[in-house]
Amino acid sequence: MTRALCPGSFDPPTLGHLDIIGCAANLFEQVTVAVVVNPAKSGLFPVAERVSLLRRALTRWTNITVDSFDGLLVDYAAHIGASAIVKGIRDAADAGYEMQMAQMNAHLAGVRTVFVPTDPAHAFVSSSLVKQVDRYGGDVSDLVPECVAEALAQRHGHRE
Numbered sequence: 001m002t003r004a005l006c007p008g009s010f011d012p013p014t015l016g017h018l019d020i021i022g023c024a025a026n027l028f029e030q031v032t033v034a035v036v037v038n039p040a041k042s043g044l045f046p047v048a049e050r051v052s053l054l055r056r057a058l059t060r061w062t063n064i065t066v067d068s069f070d071g072l073l074v075d076y077a078a079h080i081g082a083s084a085i086v087k088g089i090r091d092a093a094d095a096g097y098e099m100q101m102a103q104m105n106a107h108l109a110g111v112r113t114v115f116v117p118t119d120p121a122h123a124f125v126s127s128s129l130v131k132q133v134d135r136y137g138g139d140v141s142d143l144v145p146e147c148v149a150e151a152l153a154q155r156h157g158h159r160e
């Protein structure tokens with residue numbers, strides 16, 4: 001059985017993320033989406049909520065599981081038996097940053113990364129821009145899964 005690992009911060013998950021994860025689910029028999037715990041960053045959504053949002057957004061896929069981990073990506077990949085890491089590439093800036101991480105992961109443990117070009121419709125979408133636009137009242141509902149739009153709206157309710 002082939003298993004791919006789709007890691008990320010997912011704070012919050014966007015339609016760009018879902019597109020790449022869906023692509024991985026078409027290419028590999030099993031996919032694990034892993035929210036990486038970064039103790040240095042608190043994030044907008046707690047890690048457990050990001051996991052729950054991803055699970056809700058990905059219910060139609062029977063070969064995708066969602067988890068979180070704290071530590072080195074290559075250790076987690078070995079732990080779940082992933083044969084590849086799948087990452088999306090939006091532009092040249094992503095390519096440079098992702099290539100360096102991919103080569104470090106290959107150096108550390110021989111695990112290879114598969115790059116998937118982002119759908120041009122999502123090329124400008126990032127979690128940080130979504131948070132920024134949403135924070136100042138802009139509409140991000142067509143950039144994120146419905147459950148994320150609802151979670152952002154709930155946060156507005158708490159802030160107001």
Ligand code: PNS
Pocket residue numbers: 007008009010036071072073074100101102104105
């Ligand atoms: O969504 P992001 O923040 O761009 O994802 C980056 C992430 C979380 C995949 C990367 O920072 C990572 O792999 N972190 C785990 C710690 C680790 O293994 N670092 C070395 C990577 S070369």
